Amino acid sequence: MDRITKILVPYDFSEVSDRALRYAIDFAGSRPEKHIEVCFMQEKEDQPALEAAFNKIKSGLSKAFRAKLSWVAFSPPSVEGLLKKCQWAQPDLIVMGTAGSEDPNGTTKTSETVLSTECPVLVVPHDVQEEFQLKTIALVLGSKEIDDPHVLGTLLDVARTFNAKVHVLTIENKPGTYGYSESEERNEQLLEYYLESFYSHHIFIENEDVVQGIFDYVREKEIDMLAILPRNHARKGTPSEGRLTRILTLQSHSPLLAIEH
Numbered sequence: 001m002d003r004i005t006k007i008l009v010p011y012d013f014s015e016v017s018d019r020a021l022r023y024a025i026d027f028a029g030s031r032p033e034k035h036i037e038v039c040f041m042q043e044k045e046d047q048p049a050l051e052a053a054f055n056k057i058k059s060g061l062s063k064a065f066r067a068k069l070s071w072v073a074f075s076p077p078s079v080e081g082l083l084k085k086c087q088w089a090q091p092d093l094i095v096m097g098t099a100g101s102e103d104p105n106g107t108t109k110t111s112e113t114v115l116s117t118e119c120p121v122l123v124v125p126h127d128v129q130e131e132f133q134l135k136t137i138a139l140v141l142g143s144k145e146i147d148d149p150h151v152l153g154t155l156l157d158v159a160r161t162f163n164a165k166v167h168v169l170t171i172e173n174k175p176g177t178y179g180y181s182e183s184e185e186r187n188e189q190l191l192e193y194y195l196e197s198f199y200s201h202h203i204f205i206e207n208e209d210v211v212q213g214i215f216d217y218v219r220e221k222e223i224d225m226l227a228i229l230p231r232n233h234a235r236k237g238t239p240s241e242g243r244l245t246r247i248l249t250l251q252s253h254s255p256l257l258a259i260e261h
Contacts, residue, residue: 004120004157005035008091010113012041012077013053020097020124021057023255025065026132027095027122031161034067039085041077079112086119093154094121101250104211111249114258115230115242120154123249123256134162137257138169139227140214140248141202145183146229151259152194155227158257159198166195167221168202171213178204211247218254227257 009024011017021038028034038057040050054071061069072089074081086094094117098110114121137159146152159166168191172178179202191199207213218226230245248256 003033004092004154004161005033006089006091007034007036007093007095008039008086008089009036009095010039010041010082010097014097016097016099016126018097019126019128020095023122023124023128023132024095025061025067027134028067029062029065030067032066032068036067036069037089037091038069038071039082039089040071040073041075041082042073043076045073045075079109079116082113083117086117091119094119095124096121097124097126098249099126100252104247104250106250107246108250111246114245114249120151121258123252123258125253125255127253128255134158134164134224136167136221136223137164137225137227138167138214138218138221138223139229140169140171140244141187141229142170143178143181143184145186146190149190149194151229152190154259155257156195156198158225159195164198164224165200166198166227167200167223169214169217170202170204171210172204172206173208173210173213210244211251214248215252218252223254225255225257226252227259229259 007024007028009021011021024036028036038054040053050073058069072085074085096110096113098108101108110123114123139155155166170178188202205213205217226248228245228248230242245258
């Protein structure tokens with residue numbers, strides 16, 4: 001299974017991107033096999049200013065930091081430019097900040113990136129708790145069969161790195177029997193196989209409002225990270241337009257790991 005080694009952090013000098021960078025540093029910091037690449041984005045590229053900004057970031061690192069740190073840049077900032085940079089840099093994970101939005105029909109550069117890239121994206125909300133903690137992950141899963149089970153390797157790597165337990169959450173928002181179809185039984189086998197001992201349990205919760213059901217569970221169980229397998233790149237069946245992924249990206253107060261699916 002693939003390991004997360006190279007992490008790209010888009011950085012536009014905002015408080016939101018600064019929070020994402022700090023989260024990425026905590027996420028990778030003490031592990032020498034990790035490589036964080038800061039992707040500076042500004043209207044007009046200023047090489048001396050970027051060198052100074054990078055040196056300031058390095059000077060603020062703790063002695064426990066062991067990962068490799070480097071930087072790249074492009075201008076002017078745009079989602080299209082970031083996607084092109086990712087094609088060139090080939091990161092295993094993008095860590096990206098967001099200010100979020102309460103408008104379920106809204107969009108942000110972060111949500112656009114999540115729905116456009118085929119690289120896993122870890123979305124860090126601006127109000128995520130300062131003290132880094134990753135002990136529990138909730139994977140949101142529907143009733144359809146997992147399109148490509150190998151993408152679970154990304155989730156396994158995160159769980160294994162932090163010895164985190166993975167809860168699998170399905171929201172029952174329509175009448176019916178959940179958990180017993182051929183697709184769902186197949187998913188259960190895949191989860192047990194690919195997530196190994198880090199797979200905790202699969203819970204089914206009735207709630208007509210899928211988003212509210214997810215957030216209620218995250219709050220009640222004090223989940224540290226949400227994970228979702230967006231189906232807008234699905235290879236089997238009809239790809240979705242990514243509405244649930246977009247809303248979770250906009251409104252989650254917990255880090256959200258969107259794994260390309």
